[in-house]
Amino acid sequence: MMRDLPQAASAALLLEWYDRHHRDLPWRVPPAAARKGAVADPYRVWLSEVMLQQTTVQAVKAYFEKFLALWPTVGDLAAADTEDVMKAWAGLGYYARARNLKKCAEAVARDHGGRFPDSEEGLKALPGIGDYTAAAIAAIAFNRASAVLDGNVERVISRLHAVETPLPAAKPEMRALVQALTPADRPGDFAQAMMDLGATICTPKRPACSLCPIPTDCRALKTADPETFPRKAAKKEKPLRLGAAFVAVDGLEAVYLRKRPETGLLGGMTEVPGTDWTSRRDGDTSIDAHPFPAEWEPCGTVNHVFTHFELHLSVFRARVGRADVGEARTGTSGWWEPLASLRAQALPTVMKKAIAKAIPHAFEAG
DNA sequence: AAGTCGTGGTT
């Protein structure tokens, strides 16, 4: 029988561990509640999974609650103003996720009668839903035995089987191994159990193997140093880019802001005027690149690390009369935003840093 | 298919 295979035994042991040690998270239906008939809401599962892409649980919690309060259903989100969605997402990073989130909600409302597709294939056809997220929603919200493979599961499965192939080439191999391990019963809890195991026991560094519920079949534990899995290619070092940002304040304590292009880095988000960010060390970062004439004074430098480069941003500040601001040099139209409402804008973290450097009290309560 | 795309916490 299936249950006598080592794989089935591991899945069962893992589910038993999950019943006792699962993390309580706002978007989850705990095992005990599920046993009483509680069912996961696909909207909540989808929203949490998109937010959790490359993002820590801790960072997601507050955003998840905020989005749910603002838009309780996928229909509400579909009907929302995109700019409001970008404002609510500001600070969470990877802003293409927010744009795709909105597009996905619209597609679900328009093409699927307000209900998420219940198959992996149907889900993956939606914006912002890739291999992982489609499998996760299918398993957690629709009880499908799909192979859920994220960074946690890659670590767990690569250690269980001592996979020598480096990532990302090893993904198909790992997905097949996960598929073979996934039980027909409780596939959603199994997926979440694998991720909890990876997050709390089978950690990247110093894994707590003595607390692992499935140590018996772990090849990495027997034959090698578990910490060396998964194998990965060495990373490239991040180049340094330089730039300048200009914080203009008018007599009414308002800051001049503008909107970035819809695509690319920080696409569709709000910024203060500035130079391009380049590797050059000459005039491009100088005060001479200001957006309009004023007595610009240097406020210091903001350092910020993006995914593929590091930025040293020179910040300048000036008192500027609104009449002195011409559109000719800015290239795009902007607006004056009062300090009191600055926090509610779609400002990415790097821009909040720059503004705070020029106006230390800019984001204080009030 | 390798590069692009944020941010913050941990070690």
Place this chain on the structure above:
DNA sequence: TAACCAAGACT
């Protein structure tokens, strides 16, 4: 502290 990397998707 500098490196690592977190429930990846898209081009």
